[in-house]
Amino acid sequence: MHHIESVTLDELECWHFQHGQAQLLVAKQGAQVLSYQVGDEPPIVWLNEKAQYKKGKGIRTGMPVCWPWFGNLARNPQSVQAMRVNDEPATAHGLVRTREWEMLDIDDAGEALHIELGLPPIEGGLPGWPHDVALTLSIRLDTQLHVSLTSHNRSDKPVSISQALHSYFAVSDVRNVHVDGLDGLTYIETLDDWKHVQQNGALTFSGETDRIYLDTPQQLSIVDTDWHRSIELTSRGSRTAVIWNPWTDKTATFSDMAPDGWQRMLCIETANVMNDVITLVPGASHTLGVSIGSKQLKA
Structure with missing residues (x-):
């Protein structure tokens, strides 16, 4: 059984989904x-x-x-830059995270809740990016969270x-966790x-981190001994992982993060x-996806 309700956070419409023990909050803006x-x-x-x-602002x-x-x-890469036809400065992280998406479908299959969101077609394409590519975000909620972004x-x-699914994970204290699989x-x-x-070895954190890992395996783990768990990530359609934590100085420049917020997150x-990067020939599709779950660490 599942439960869905509409909630409003300041200026943004959101959906709150409950499926079994799992709770998921999704903003209509950016299908986030x-x-x-x-x-x-x-x-x-x-x-x-x-x-x-806020409407029109990345969250x-x-x-x-x-x-x-x-x-x-x-x-x-030049192939990605060449897609844009506007000379004005480009916004970081693309053009869809501040746009309103729409609910295309929701289906409760008993064991899993399926949610499909789509970017409504835009006459002439996105601003400065005049290409007809359909974009959908599919979410499956079962014993894990599965998120898939498909470009057609x-x-x-x-x-x-x-592209990226720019995931912020909750940790007890980033200084006490490590990432396996790298x-x-x-x-x-x-x-x-x-x-x-x-x-060399597991990745630990002792300062600002902003790295692009190449040819990554499908499976990565955030090992959090203080919370006695590991967060298990399984990727699809991706060979790169970006790992980021702003630490103290950069966080101090953010109006939308607490001064110690960096301690509680890892991207x-x-x-x-x-x-x-992905090049789609006419008619082709590509799906970028990640499955997220957690498991208890053995004592």
């Missing part, structure tokens, strides 16, 4: 998952208590959808995109002139960036 929690466990997807819910919490480019457009090129020309991988250290570096973003 805001929080995900199971029973009395600590939240899995982080709900930033200082997040601002710093949950799982923003970055599309049709990720991050700073000027740092993207309906135009008669190839379209290149970078040992031996190459990453781009964006805080040091975008150098390529090799990861692992399931992404297609750098050499992993």
Whole structure:
């Protein structure tokens, strides 16, 4: 059985879904998952208590959808930059996280709740991005949270995109967690002139972190011994993971995060960036997805 209610957070319409023990909060703006929690466990997807819910403004919490480019457009491959026809400065993380999406379908299959959201067609395409690509976000809620972003090129020309599900995860204290599954991988250290570096062992956190891990495995884990759990991430349609924590100085520049908010979150973003960007020929589709669950650590 499931329960759905409409809720309003400041200026934004949202849906609150309950399916079994799982609770999920999703904003209509940006089709953005805001929080995900199971029973009395600590939240899995982080709900930033200082997040601002304003029309036309990105929300710093949950799982923003970055599309049709990720991050700073000027740092993207030329194929992605060439899709844009506007000379004005490009907004970070693309064009869809501040747009209103619509509910296309909801289906309770008993074991799972399926929710499908879509970006309404826009005459002439997105501003400065005149390409006919249909975008849907599918959510399945069962014993885990499964989120899938599907791009379908309906135009008669190839379209290149970078993208990410920019997921904020709740942790007890980022200084006391580590990420498994990265040992031996190459990453781009964006805080040091975008150098390529090799990861040695598990990833721990002792300062601002902003890394792009290349050729990542499908499975990554956030091991949180204080909360006696690991958050298990399984990606689909992605070979890159962006790992980010702003730490103290950068957080101090944010009006929408508490000064110590950085301690309680860690972003692992399931992404297609750098050499992993997606080019869709006419008629082609691509799905970027992540499944999120937690398991208790053995004592």
